[in-house]
Amino acid sequence: MKILIVDDFSTMRRIIKNLLRDLGFNNTEEADDGLTALPILQAGGIDFLVTDWNMPGMQGIDLLKTVRADETLSKLPVLMVTAETKREQIIEAAQAGVNGYIVKPFTAATLKDKIDKIFERIETQA
């Protein structure tokens, strides 16, 4: 299981990377916005995407829409971890096909819970 972590703040990428390692996910890659994330995703091999919303270059919501519109990536599970808390934004992300939405600041338990739920749902659909 290879996970791509996309956030413009290196501290947050490091936090998520460490939390994922605690949960048993040792194989992670990092990108600092949607534009740098896309080539990594398109190169293949990423099984799970964790992305922030508010980033310079390409924002997380646009990255999500691009992923869903890309034939080879459209099924990729996407978890959004963001400080964006407006109802319209959460609805927009849901409509764009996000698999989970976590608001910052968050806890390790929330991250585990959302990731577990995403995989449970994928397994029941499969």
Added chain:
Amino acid sequence: MDSTNKAVQLEAAHALIDALESDDENEIKHHLGILTQSQENELFDEVGKMTRELHDSLSNFSLDHRLIDLTNNDIPNTRDRLNYVISTTEDAAHKTLGFIEKTLPLASDLKQTAEKIDESWHRFRMKEMGVEEFRTLSDEIASYLPDVKKHSDDIHANLSEMMLAQGFQDLTGQVIRQVINMVEEVEDNLIRLVKLSGQYQVAKTDKKVVDSIKAEGPQINAENNPNVVNNQDEVDDLLSSLGF
């Protein structure tokens, strides 16, 4: 200087020279008066022009919605944002310090007991220990090992909390970026104001286009805004209401 004014001044100057040469005091006064008068007219014209420009600039300034908007909303909002940065960094520092204070005694406790057991164990290996003393050592080791596990778990949990507390850097960083953008906008508007005081400039009345999903970073005063969720539970409720 316009050509009519120039002709009048030239004629008066020639007549003044004639009057000076013929030493005609009345004529000298008369033509000097004409010359001074035309100079004053020009000054009045200039003052009038400047007054009009100043008036235009001022009305122009009062029509600049963005500058008014910045003063009324963005600057007070910036005060809230900077206060948010102070309280968020303060909370994170206290949280981290709190977990350090919880962790240090755990590490000390492990070290002290290990030292004590190590010393006894050494005496046991040197065959310097009686049966009764060995029984005590055995009890100590038996109670120490579960403590090691428990303390290690607690230390791991505390370190994870300390790590999570560092998320403040992302949250405050986003807010500080917004403040920098606001300061740049105020600077641009002040530069325009300086230009306006020198020359006429058409006011830009560009109002910001409202984009309801535009990224805004952490919400300040979220409790007072019904359009904003306050925690993960509210996010989950909203998503489940959408069938998630």
